[in-house]
Amino acid sequence: MKDVIVQVEDLTMAYHDKPVLWDNDVDIIKGSRTAIIGPNGAGKSTLLKGILGLKKTLSGSVLIMDKPLKEVKKEIAYIPQASSVNWDFPTTVMDVVLMGRYVHLGWIKRPRKEDYKKAEDALKTIDMYDFKDRQISELSGGQRQRVFIARAIAQDAEIYFMDEPLAGVDKKTEKIIMDFLKKSQKEGKTSIVVHHDLNTLPEYFDHVVILNKRIVAQGPVESTFTRENLDLAFGGDSGD
Numbered sequence: 001m002k003d004v005i006v007q008v009e010d011l012t013m014a015y016h017d018k019p020v021l022w023d024n025d026v027d028i029i030k031g032s033r034t035a036i037i038g039p040n041g042a043g044k045s046t047l048l049k050g051i052l053g054l055k056k057t058l059s060g061s062v063l064i065m066d067k068p069l070k071e072v073k074k075e076i077a078y079i080p081q082a083s084s085v086n087w088d089f090p091t092t093v094m095d096v097v098l099m100g101r102y103v104h105l106g107w108i109k110r111p112r113k114e115d116y117k118k119a120e121d122a123l124k125t126i127d128m129y130d131f132k133d134r135q136i137s138e139l140s141g142g143q144r145q146r147v148f149i150a151r152a153i154a155q156d157a158e159i160y161f162m163d164e165p166l167a168g169v170d171k172k173t174e175k176i177i178m179d180f181l182k183k184s185q186k187e188g189k190t191s192i193v194v195h196h197d198l199n200t201l202p203e204y205f206d207h208v209v210i211l212n213k214r215i216v217a218q219g220p221v222e223s224t225f226t227r228e229n230l231d232l233a234f235g236g237d238s239g240d
């Protein structure tokens, strides 16, 4: 039995009494790069929010590294769907990346030299160091997405949750993000990514969770990412 790093049992979630996820069990394997796929409205974003305690669940349990969420928050980085973020707030690139360090700060909550260094290194990793003093509102979509990746990098997390990080970004940003996830995997880290492009999935991920309100299938890409499972989830409308 492989190491399970995120264990979801019997998860049910609803908006205004209308269930969107039914009784789902999900096991995320430690060190995997796992894609979550499913049609629009399948509950992919809702599943991440349920796991991360950002939305109330009706029933079910979530264990992360064998512990309840509140004990492992430092280890978890989350990058929400870009369309759900308000980009107009007045803040610089550096401030956004420093937010990744807040989980590590003491009660004074003032970043130290070491925190600035980690933030700067993270900006270099995603090729945005030259933009560190810019306002976030002045950046392109791809550049903003990279800044949010830098915030996650600066956090030094064990698990990265990303909700459609490649939606609407340029090729360069796509490559930077996927290279980062591959490098993180070599360091033993786990990523869980809502992904919309089925064509690139086998290249970018090694595990997949196929969802449409219920889990249709989950496991290694080779055995799980099959025409049959895609048809079950997408109703024969999976694409191309």
Ligand SMILES: Nc1ncnc2c1ncn2[C@@H]1O[C@H](COP(=O)(O)OP(=O)(O)O)[C@@H](O)[C@H]1O
Pocket (backbone or CB within 6 Å): 015, 016, 020, 038, 039, 040, 041, 042, 043, 044, 045, 046, 047
């Ligand atoms: N804040 C909300 N209020 C009411 N319904 C919502 C809300 N967010 C999502 N939903 C509904 O829940 C379902 C699942 O949404 P979501 O998790 O965003 O799907 P996905 O990310 O797979 O596209 C959809 O039917 C959506 O309309």
Ligand SMILES: [Mg+2]
Pocket (backbone or CB within 6 Å): 044, 045, 046, 081, 163
């Ligand atoms: Mg979504």
